[in-house]
Amino acid sequence: MNGVTPYLTIGGGRANEAVDFYKRAFDAEELGRHPADDGKRLMHAHLSVNGADLMLSDDFPEFHGGGAAPAPAGVKIHLAVEDADQAWSRAVGAGAEVTMPLADQFWGDRYGQLKDPFGHRWSIGAPSREPDQG
Known part of the structure; x- marks a missing residue:
């Protein structure tokens, strides 16, 4: 690793x-x-x-004072893939909750965000086109 x-x-x-x-x-x-x-x-x-x-x-x-571990606020795990639609469908089909729909973004990726059943946030993205020249 x-x-x-x-x-x-x-x-x-x-x-x-x-x-x-x-x-x-x-x-x-x-x-x-x-x-x-x-x-x-x-x-x-x-x-x-x-x-x-x-x-x-x-x-x-x-092992950390008797209280529950803090919630995973402020952290997102990004999954870079070749086919965002396929990865998205698989995750949603398995039970991930959509928090930002998968869509073509101005920076050139097909990108969206999910939350898994355990409270962790994920993003899925794949290049889809050239970024906007704003």
Whole structure:
């Protein structure tokens, strides 16, 4: 691995469900899944999404002061693809919520934004034409 790798914390003991969702929605490849000692939560998962690493785990409040991990405000994960319509259809079909419809944008990409069932925000984009010369 190189660079920056997103590491998602999934609330509600739903990290195993999140791994399965990302496989359906974004064609993620599962590289590893490690259960916690309690047999219920997921300690760590490693996925590859469109050639990039993504890691995640269940929330473990006992390791950060007893409260739930903060909500994923202000963070969006961008998925650069060759065919935005195909990737979009797959994600929406798997249950992602549309927050900004997929459309041709002034900067030259076909682009839209989604929220997954675990509260994380995603954008999907692919070059579609030359940018506007404004």
